[in-house]
Amino acid sequence: MTEFIPPATLFHALPSPFPMKRGGELHGARVAYETWGQLNAARDNAVLIVTGLSPDAHAARNAGNDEEGWWEAMLGPGKAIDTDRWFVICVNSLGSCKGSTGPASINPQTGALYQLDFPELSVEDGARAAHAVVQALGIETLACIIGNSMGGMTALAYLLLHPGAARSHINISGSAQALPFSIAIRSLQREAIRLDPAWNHGHYDDDHYPESGMRMARKLGVITYRSALEWDGRFGRVRLESDRPDEEPFGLEFQVESYLEGHARRFVRRFDPNCYLYLSRSMDWFDLAEYAGGDVMQGLAKIRVERALAIGAVTDILFPLQQQEQIAQGLALGGAQTEFVPLESPQGHDAFLVDFERFAPAVAGFLAKL
Amino acid sequence: MTEFIPPATLFHALPSPFPMKRGGELHGARVAYETWGQLNAARDNAVLIVTGLSPDAHAARNAGNDEEGWWEAMLGPGKAIDTDRWFVICVNSLGSCKGSTGPASINPQTGALYQLDFPELSVEDGARAAHAVVQALGIETLACIIGNSMGGMTALAYLLLHPGAARSHINISGSAQALPFSIAIRSLQREAIRLDPAWNHGHYDDDHYPESGMRMARKLGVITYRSALEWDGRFGRVRLESDRPDEEPFGLEFQVESYLEGHARRFVRRFDPNCYLYLSRSMDWFDLAEYAGGDVMQGLAKIRVERALAIGAVTDILFPLQQQEQIAQGLALGGAQTEFVPLESPQGHDAFLVDFERFAPAVAGFLAKL
The missing domain is CATH 1.10.1740.110 (Rna Polymerase Sigma Factor; Chain: A)
Structure with missing residues (x-):
């Protein structure tokens, strides 16, 4: 499976054992990540990107890899996520096959591929793994955590499980719970x-x-x-x-x-x-309402973050816009200064990967105000 | 395949050979149909129902079959399609497996099942087959042709190919051409x-x-x-x-x-x-624009009918409401007195099969005015 890993991807070894939310634990697991820009002396300019189901950690060109990344138009010097200002980290999801440990990795306890012996994977496990990377980089508090699609779920879990871990949050085409159509x-x-x-x-x-x-x-x-x-x-x-x-x-x-x-x-x-299969099912399971007696809005309200932006496309049928509106409302209930920006993109759920004319100014504008 | 045919379904033998739009012909083919109510002496109270992909001709209980039909709530004495007033015919689509000749029927020329030897099937073939049934019943002009879903396509083809064949038309969750999402x-x-x-x-x-x-x-x-x-x-x-x-x-x-x-x-x-497979592909092929140099609106405008109603559900993602609006606009362009009624049903494309609270009054109101 090594061919899936971009060259120059970095790896962080997770604590071993790494316990999983629904039971079981990983031994000798790792998280793949890449970085852009420089961490400043105050260590307060870090931005974490958590991704959708399929992307690797190579969001854009960087020193180690000149190949175009999956979010090239958004990330770089002078771009919406300006790497002249921000130290940006993008992690490959735990459970993926693009560098982080997952079902396609070798189980060190057997020497064979995990396959279905991989423990049940939750979005929360991915959030905890991403947090371990950020901590290892010596970052106490992120300036911002940006999550797209499944990453929007991961970011919410990250914020809920690690209070004070980020000052701000951009949730892009995300959701606080999986709904029956998706x-x-x-x-x-x-x-x-x-x-x-x-x-x-x-x-x-x-x-x-x-x-x-x-x-x-x-x-x-x-x-x-x-x-x-x-x-x-x-x-x-x-x-x-x-x-x-x-x-x-x-x-x-x-x-x-x-x-x-x-x-x-x-x-x-x-x-x-x-x-x-594992990543797909982790999304079905995700539900912030679990943390607040079945009330998803109260689950969101438990998140402590200073500022938040929730954006999405009016044409998204998989993570419909009402879910981003709900995120904005719930985070506001928790005390965040929150913006909800519906975008008229025709490209549906994937608009954040293609409609930079609309998504870049929204993200850039929010980050500029930090 | 006989188990798919409701008891007491009637059959009409199509002219043999029956030429198909895209080439080839059927020999000894038949169309299954059922009827409700009585044809009046003037033979001007007939209503034809053409269906979606899967229904049989048993739309409701009748003298021959007391089992509930797929549109039981809409069709019967005193109901939206009032069989005390109208003589109603429902045909099973040509190409189906529920009584009409289709790929699951015996090819009389070989004695074996047609399977993929069945000629390519178009919506227009279904329309011509339905028209043959109506003619055989001695009906020159229908009071109304009602088409649901795929039947909405069939009804438009019927009207276009047989000018003067109906005085009015109800198009329910239909479309004048297949679009790329569907x-x-x-x-x-x-x-x-x-x-x-x-x-x-x-x-x-x-x-x-x-x-x-x-x-x-x-x-x-x-x-x-x-x-x-x-x-x-x-x-x-x-x-x-x-x-x-x-x-x-x-x-x-x-x-x-x-x-x-x-x-x-x-x-x-x-x-x-x-x-x-055959019926599904016939829908992809359907495009009234073919009849008007690539302009679907002009294709609709070629249809001559006195009154028309186009209705659909705001939540329909397969035959979205804009397609029913287009039908209304196109038929109006052709001179019909036309109504377009968007319904707030939450049940999507299938709403006409379940949301009788909204669909029944719309249909009943239109028919009452005839």
Whole structure:
């Protein structure tokens, strides 16, 4: 699985054993991370980025790796997250296959891959692992924690579990609890993988790989990451060129189908299926209401942070805008000076990865005021 | 496949050969239908219902079959579609497995099932088949043609291909052309079936049946037939009872997952996979713009009908409300007296099958004015 790890990624060894929220513990586990900019003498200019399900820690070019990162447009000198001012850390989620320990890692106690022997993974475990990295870097209090999508959940868990760990928070297309539509989508993605005979209860290898299941899961993901509105304008009813017909019965015919196919092909062998299952389910489980007798707003209100920004896209069907509004309201209830900024992006849940015209000014404006 | 056909369904033999829009022809084909009420002496009180992908012709109880129909609440004496006043016909779509000829029928030329030898199916073929039934019943002009979902497409094709065939039209959660989000969803549903090894390029039988593919297709369907809003209130984050845990890794845990599972189980063996593929693709192909140099609005404007009602649910993500608004605008452009009624149903695309409180008055009000 080493090919998934960007060159020059750094590693932090987690305390061993590292206990997991739902039981079990990890031994000799690590978290992959990268950094940009310089930590100042007061150690008060650090910004932590926690990611969605699939990104690695390489959010942007840095000294160790000149390859473009997944948030290149947002992060760098003079950019929205200005690395001339901020010392930025991006961690790869615990449970991922991109450097941090996960189901695709070797279990040191057996010498074999964890696969389904990996303990149950919660968003909170990822938050605690990220916090361990920040502490190891000698940072007591983050200037800001920024979380996107699943990372929006991770950031909320981080703040709740570690009071005083950050002065501010930007929650981007995140949510304080998983709701049934997104649970249903993720459940179906997991089922697609589980139904693939090659998945074999997690015991696949490169030669026997649940490619069909991963393809279905990814295509369904992409459908819910974007929006009908965007696709109406982008693809309409345009057909594929006739000189490349799909000979298979019921095969590809429209551009939108070929777009999904391209996304699936690029993803299928670049993300470990078991890691996908674990991270996907951790999102279903996430619910800040657990910490406040079943009241999600009160769970949010338990978070202590000075300032917060919650933003999202009006076209997001997976983490709908009401969830970012709820985050803003709940954090305000907890005493934070809070802004909620709905953005008119047509690109749905993934807008923060593409619509920099709208997302960059919102993030830059908030950080500038710190 | 006979078990799919409701008892007392009637059959109309189509002209043989019956040419298909995209080429090929059917021999000895038939259309299943049922009726309610009495045709009057002037033969001017007939209402035709054309359906979505999966329903049979048994929309409601009638003399031949006392079992509840799929639109029982809408259709009957004194109901929104009042069978004391109207002679109502409901046809099962050509290409279906519920009585009309389709891929699961015997090809009389070979004596074997059509399977993938069935010619390519278009919505327009279904419309022409429905028209043949109406003509055979001695009806020159329908009082109204009512189409739901895919039936909304069929009804528009019917009206376009047979000018003067109906005085009025109710389009419910329909569309004048398939757009890329719905194409993507249906493409993925078809891929789930095609990827199931048991599908075997259409050569399955009851012992070797693409159950996994059908299960995935149905679950994805149900997700897009309802709405996140409805599920937030209906399921929230409620878990299944702990005394029935799903022992499978990553198995069912939340009520919403069990709801999808129940839907899938009820559907999987009750609808033929090849018929599903054919009908699904016919929707992707449907585009009234074909008839007007690529302009869908002008395609709608070619339809001649005196009065029309287009209704849909604000929460529909599969046939979004803008598509019903477009139908209303296009039919108005063609000279129809047209109403567009957006309904605040939380149940999404399927609202017309459940939210009778909103849909029944809209339909009843329109029919009362005829």
